[in-house]
Amino acid sequence: MKARDALREAEQRLAAAGVETPRVDAEWIVAHILGTTRSGVYARLDDDVELDGLVDRRAAREPLAYVLGEWGFRRLILKTDRRALVPRPETEILVERALALVHDVEQPRVLDIGVGSGAIALALKDERPDADVVGVDVSEDALSLARENAARLELEVELRRGDESAAAEGWDLVVSNPPYVDSLIGLQPELSFEPHVALLGEGFHERIGATAQARAIVLEVGDGQADDVGRALRAHSWNDVAITPDLAGVDRVVEGRR
Numbered sequence: 001m002k003a004r005d006a007l008r009e010a011e012q013r014l015a016a017a018g019v020e021t022p023r024v025d026a027e028w029i030v031a032h033i034l035g036t037t038r039s040g041v042y043a044r045l046d047d048d049v050e051l052d053g054l055v056d057r058r059a060a061r062e063p064l065a066y067v068l069g070e071w072g073f074r075r076l077i078l079k080t081d082r083r084a085l086v087p088r089p090e091t092e093i094l095v096e097r098a099l100a101l102v103h104d105v106e107q108p109r110v111l112d113i114g115v116g117s118g119a120i121a122l123a124l125k126d127e128r129p130d131a132d133v134v135g136v137d138v139s140e141d142a143l144s145l146a147r148e149n150a151a152r153l154e155l156e157v158e159l160r161r162g163d164e165s166a167a168a169e170g171w172d173l174v175v176s177n178p179p180y181v182d183s184l185i186g187l188q189p190e191l192s193f194e195p196h197v198a199l200l201g202e203g204f205h206e207r208i209g210a211t212a213q214a215r216a217i218v219l220e221v222g223d224g225q226a227d228d229v230g231r232a233l234r235a236h237s238w239n240d241v242a243i244t245p246d247l248a249g250v251d252r253v254v255e256g257r258r
């Protein structure tokens with residue numbers, strides 16, 4: 001079918017399936033098939049395209065990043081699949097704060113707890129090539145995807161199995177976007193495709209704040225969690241505790257220094 005018809009059909013099916021942004025997602029899928037950008041699709045509306053089940057997957061509410069198999073994060077294009085969480089735009093703000101916290105430290109030693117696809121660890125290495133970055137995760141699946149991303153991007157980071165206890169090893173910066181959702185009930189169906197170990201968790205921020213031996217710490221938090229996490233950091237002798245909102249205005253990133 002022609003790209004113009006594929007766009008229309010995809011948009012209609014995605015809208016019927018309740019996808020929030022059916023036109024944009026249809027453009028992404030057709031662009032991916034054509035090997036062009038979303039705006040590039042409009043120069044190729046008469047090209048033939050085969051939707052190949054991609055619209056079916058998205059209509060079943062599989063995250064767009066899994067359907068496409070890759071996703072942008074900061075300056076990187078990461079491979080994305082069901083082995084690890086889809087990197088979120090709000091996590092780019094965590095990276096921004098992490099970079100600010102070590103801007104005056106030469107060759108900073110940085111630990112990323114719950115490395116997932118590698119998004120944070122690889123973006124930090126990309127933007128601070130002199131940093132020594134270690135990423136740990138309890139999920140072998142996530143680690144295997146992070147290793148693939150590191151190899152594809154030719155970024156040298158150490159990736160190993162580990163948990164929040166690694167924070168005690170002594171670092172310039174400990175960074176984490178830990179699992180912080182208490183239940184998936186009532187949340188978007190897309191979340192059910194992501195690993196539960198990446199989403200569901202309680203008390204990670206407090207445990208990391210209590211354990212970390214570091215000059216600075218920066219944590220991503222869920223909606224409504226920032227004040228409690230800030231208080232917990234102060235209680236564990238972190239100074240200059242600050243909260244940064246994401247682009248939607250939700251308090252999203254909590255940091256502290258020692």
Ligand SMILES: C[S@@+](CC[C@H](N)C(=O)[O-])C[C@H]1O[C@@H](n2cnc3c(N)ncnc32)[C@H](O)[C@@H]1O
Pocket residue numbers: 084085086087088091113114115116117118119120136137138139142162163164177178179180197198199
């Ligand atoms: C919210 S995801 C974050 C993934 C990635 N850092 C990102 O921001 O896209 C949380 C990650 O923590 C990992 N995880 C869960 N429990 C953990 C633990 N106790 N120690 C280390 N990692 C853990 C999960 O496997 C998952 O990869």
